[in-house]
Amino acid sequence: MPQSIEETASLLAGGDYVADRSLATVLFLALKMGRPLFLEGEAGVGKTEIAKVLAKALDRPLIRLQCYEGLDVSSALYEWNYAAQMIEIRLREASGDTDRNAMRAGIFSDDFLIRRPILQALEGEPGRAPVLLIDELDRTDEAFEAFLLEVLSDNQVTIPEIGTIRAGEPPIVVITTNRTREIHDALKRRCLYHWVDYPSAERELEILHRKAPGANAALAKELVAFVQRLRSADLFKAPGVAETIDWANALTELNALALDPAKVSDTLGVLLKYQDDIARMEKGEGRAILDEVKRDLALAG
Structure with missing residues (x-):
């Protein structure tokens, strides 16, 4: 575990994640205090990547719970292997073993328990507790948030047929949300919060130098300046860092050495994901932004 903010920043940098000091600070505190880290921000700004880099840098397993509408406890925590339980019941009946209490204890045992991500994280290997990534929590409903409160505050869950399972060593929990809806304060209070901005x-x-090393320096400067200006435009969805990296790699594949109107127009689908935004850029706004970028870089250079 890192012992300072500087070590935390270096740990992330070792995984090619370029973090500002505020992010390194809150991550250091989350690790030091054993608190979940709640990361909020626009899609594509690198929230999920933080958990991935952290798991790799600390040599911990990464357990990812990808949230979606309708996610329930059986998909996130555990469920019983009903098919195997039915076979066990039939075998016991065929052998004449009809003791109901013994049968119940036998079929609701560890052998028939299917562990889902949260239970896997709580039962992690001592000394090597996993990183639990609860990704895009805003896609779930409030009932699932309420279920998470026990997990986040006490590092335990209750399974009716077995009882309470408590983590021997709490997992490192990272929660992300794209803010498509507000998350309840009760959950946020259990976490350390950080807004991941562009x-x-x-x-x-x-x-870009780390994630798209094939892009030459001049091209990298131009496309970063273009994307930075593009984010200030009134778009349905501004491009994130992930799109910037994809665009740099795409232009490198096309052997581009610099931006020009044709290449920008041909590759807008890499950068923008909505037709209305693409159409707006193709009507002349993209050309105007490119002209501003060329002019400003020429003056600066």
Whole structure:
């Protein structure tokens, strides 16, 4: 475990994650205090990547619970292997073993329990507790949030047929949300909070150097400047860092050395994901942004 904010920043940098000091600080505190980390921000700004890098850097298993509408306890925590239980019942009946109490104890045992991500995380290996990533929590409903309260506050869950299962060593919990809806305060209070914003131009350029090393320096500067201006436009969905990396890799595959109107128009589908946004750029706004970028870089250079 890192012993300082600087060590935390270095740990992330070792996994090619370029973090500002505020993020390194809250991550250090979450690790030091054993508290879940609640990361909120627009899609594509690198929230999920933090958990992945953390698991790799600390040599911990990564257990990911991908949230979706309708997610329930059986998919997130556990369920019983009903088919195997039915076979066990039939075998006991065929052998003449009809003791109901013994049969109940036998079929609701560990042998028939299917562990889902949260239970797997709570039963992690001592000394190597996993990183539990609860990704895009805002896709679930309030009932699932309420279920998580016991897990986040006490590092335990209750299974009616077995009892309470408590973590020997609490997992490192990272929760992400794209803020498509508000998460209840009761859950947030159990976590340390951080808003993951779009990076500055300097930090985004550093990210490109690490994640898209094939892009030449001039092209990287131009596309970062273009994306930074694009985010200030009134778009349905502004491009995230993930789209910037994809765009740099796509232009590199096309052997581009610099941006030009044709290449921008041809590759807008890599950067923007909604037709209305693409159409708006193709009507002339994209050309205007590119002209501004070329002019400003020429003056700066």
